[in-house]
Amino acid sequence: MNNSEATPIMLHASTTDGEIMTVTEVAQFLRVPKSTVYKLARIGELPASKIGKHWRFLRRDIHEWMHTRSLAA
Template sequence: MTQTTSTGEAEILTIKQVALYLQVTERTIYRLAASEGIPAFKVGGSWRFRRGDLDHWIAGRIGKTSSAENEGAE
């Protein structure tokens, strides 16, 4: 059986770590996770997040923001 390291896309983060990573409050992360606004899963009742999923989610949000800004500029 192989064990994954805590670096890269396989890294699992807690609410507190995600809040620090995204520079928002823990309450914001709880709200996003509960409303499925951010990729998350529960382990024993606690929210957990894969860093790779978050990075992909961020990239998608950046694309949406850029598209909306470009449409408004025309």
């Protein structure tokens, strides 16, 4: 395969809204225990995707979720 035809992959997306976050990162961001993140993801309260046995979260979705919750309070 010719490298000039390959699509570049963005590996450093730490400041973008589409950043993929782990359970640990979401727990740190929300300042809650990881068990709370697992529970909210499992019951569908927190926007998440399960890849194999690992949960992943989009930073944009977590921000929107927090914004929506703050408006409802």
